Amino acid sequence: MHHFTKSAINDMQHIYKINLINSCSGYKSANLIGTKSLDGTSNVAVFSSITHIGSNPALLGFFLRPTTVIRNTYENIKETGYFTINPIHESILKDAHHTSAKYHKSISEFDVTSLEEEYKNDYDVPFVKDAPIQIGMQYVEEYDIKVNQTILLIGEIKDLFIKDNLIDADGFVNLSNGNVACINGLDGYAIPKLKTRLDYQRPKI
Amino acid sequence: MHHFTKSAINDMQHIYKINLINSCSGYKSANLIGTKSLDGTSNVAVFSSITHIGSNPALLGFFLRPTTVIRNTYENIKETGYFTINPIHESILKDAHHTSAKYHKSISEFDVTSLEEEYKNDYDVPFVKDAPIQIGMQYVEEYDIKVNQTILLIGEIKDLFIKDNLIDADGFVNLSNGNVACINGLDGYAIPKLKTRLDYQRPKI
Numbered sequence: 001m002h003h004f005t006k007s008a009i010n011d012m013q014h015i016y017k018i019n020l021i022n023s024c025s026g027y028k029s030a031n032l033i034g035t036k037s038l039d040g041t042s043n044v045a046v047f048s049s050i051t052h053i054g055s056n057p058a059l060l061g062f063f064l065r066p067t068t069v070i071r072n073t074y075e076n077i078k079e080t081g082y083f084t085i086n087p088i089h090e091s092i093l094k095d096a097h098h099t100s101a102k103y104h105k106s107i108s109e110f111d112v113t114s115l116e117e118e119y120k121n122d123y124d125v126p127f128v129k130d131a132p133i134q135i136g137m138q139y140v141e142e143y144d145i146k147v148n149q150t151i152l153l154i155g156e157i158k159d160l161f162i163k164d165n166l167i168d169a170d171g172f173v174n175l176s177n178g179n180v181a182c183i184n185g186l187d188g189y190a191i192p193k194l195k196t197r198l199d200y201q202r203p204k205i
Numbered sequence: 206m207h208h209f210t211k212s213a214i215n216d217m218q219h220i221y222k223i224n225l226i227n228s229c230s231g232y233k234s235a236n237l238i239g240t241k242s243l244d245g246t247s248n249v250a251v252f253s254s255i256t257h258i259g260s261n262p263a264l265l266g267f268f269l270r271p272t273t274v275i276r277n278t279y280e281n282i283k284e285t286g287y288f289t290i291n292p293i294h295e296s297i298l299k300d301a302h303h304t305s306a307k308y309h310k311s312i313s314e315f316d317v318t319s320l321e322e323e324y325k326n327d328y329d330v331p332f333v334k335d336a337p338i339q340i341g342m343q344y345v346e347e348y349d350i351k352v353n354q355t356i357l358l359i360g361e362i363k364d365l366f367i368k369d370n371l372i373d374a375d376g377f378v379n380l381s382n383g384n385v386a387c388i389n390g391l392d393g394y395a396i397p398k399l400k401t402r403l404d405y406q407r408p409k410i
Contacts, residue, residue: 001339001366001367001368001369002366002367002368002369002372003364003365003366004364004365004366004367005363005364006263006361006362006363006364009263009362009365010261010262012376015375015376016375016376017260017261017263017376018260018261018376019373019375019376019377019378020365020372020376020377020378021257021260021263021362022257022260023377023378023379023380024292024338024340024362024365024367024378025234025236025255025256025257025265025290025292025338025340026234026235026236026255026292026293026380026385026386026387027232027233027234027235027380027385027387027397028232028234028256028257029230029231029232029233030231030232031230031231048257049256049257049258050230050231051230051233051254051256051268052226052227052230052233052253052254052268053254053268053350053353053355054352054353054355055222055223055226055227056215056222056223056353057215057352057353058211058214058222058226059352059353060230063256063257063258085230087229087230087231088231093400093401093403094403097403097406098406098409099406100406101406101407101408101409102407102408103408107408107410112408112409112410133229133230134206135229135230140352141351141352143348143350143357145258145348145359146346147259147262147264147345147346147359147361148258148259148261148262148264150258150259152348152357154350154352156211156352157211157214157226157229158210158211159208159209159210159211160208160209160214160225160229161206161207161208161209162206162207162209162229163206163207164206164207167207167225168224170220170221170224171217171220171221171222171223171224171225172224172225172228172389172390172392172393173224173225173228173229173389173390174228174389174393175228175231175232175389175393176389176395180231180232181231182231182232182387182397184377184378184379184380184381184397184399185377185378187377187402187403187404187405188377188379188380188399188401188402189399189400189401189402189403190381190397190398190399190400191397191400192232192387192389192395192396192397193395194389194393194394194395195298195394195395195396196298196393196394197392197393197394198298198299198302198392198394199392200392201302201303201304201305201306202306202307203306203307203308203312203317204303204306204317205312205317
């Protein structure tokens with residue numbers, strides 16, 4: 001095995017380092033976050049850090065980079081209090097990845113890709129049309145992460161839309177039935193196929 | 206599409222709710238966290254919430270349930286300051302999943318599964334032998350998540366061991382070369398195969 005020490009990691013060339021550290025801890029969720037600014041410009045951006053935080057209440061969170069970089073998603077959520085989470089599926093991989101380009105806040109990524117916005121219920125924030133799962137989120141709270149000036153932003157699920165053929169009888173959402181992607185590192189994508197579900201485990205002794 | 210409202214989610218039967226909410230936001234990382242108590246009992250447990258928090262310094266974090274439930278992993282990390290993260294690969298899926306059973310702190314999951322502990326460098330905490338990636342972590346800080354009394358625990362990578370055939374020339378770690386798993390919901394596992402890597406994206410306009 002190759003052994004990278006902490007000091008070797010610190011001294012690494014930037015691109016090598018971000019590739020290595022972003023891919024060493026396993027696969028990540030692949031989602032598009034949809035938002036809208038108060039002046040009406042919609043935004044959609046790929047995020048790989050969306051994480052389940054709790055089911056009761058139903059909470060999801062994600063990490064944002066420091067305020068020193070452009071963060072349209074964060075500013076829009078703070079302005080309106082709402083956002084959407086839309087798992088990325090196979091047929092939109094390239095357009096979804098393109099939303100990582102740094103566009104000015106006045107430009108909607110919906111206008112420069114073939115991704116289409118969709119509005120449902122009373123949300124004035126865009127869902128991604130044809131996504132197999134669409135999650136309407138309300139801002140709950142945020143935490144400043146001291147060690148690297150990132151922000152953990154937490155929201156609660158207000159409305160959850162799921163294509164019927166993904167939902168099993170016990171509530172399990174079969175992501176592979178929707179050809180949902182996962183992310184390896186910064187730029188690698190896979191479309192996993194469910195291999196097995198394992199039983200609830202109890203101690204043997 | 207099926208539409209679940211917030212109030213419908215709140216009123217759901219418990220098992221249906223945790224299956225649904227744990228699987229709706231996409232795939233999760235599949236890792237075993239290795240720890241050791243001060244009195245020398247080793248522990249290994251499956252976690253699906255390990256998330257990349259930053260590369261410079263190299264930080265990973267994960268969420269722990271409230272203090273009202275058994276949390277050997279948390280207690281051991283607080284006692285020693287160290288833990289290991291080991292991505293789960295295909296050949297140990299069943300044993301890795303079994304570590305979700307609630308064993309008393311005096312029992313090591315290494316003794317009730319075929320998982321083997323391995324010690325490297327100056328760590329007195331166990332790595333999982335034969336894991337394609339082994340990450341030695343040092344505790345950095347934690348955050349109490351007010352909304353549901355979970356804890357976000359953050360550590361820094363001190364030593365990173367990766368099988369040579371997983372590392373590409375630019376630092377990308379090809380997880381599918383190691384048959385690394387991802388998790389769908391609470392109990393679904395897939396072994397993704399890398400489909401594509403996409404280029405760094407710049408604005409079109």
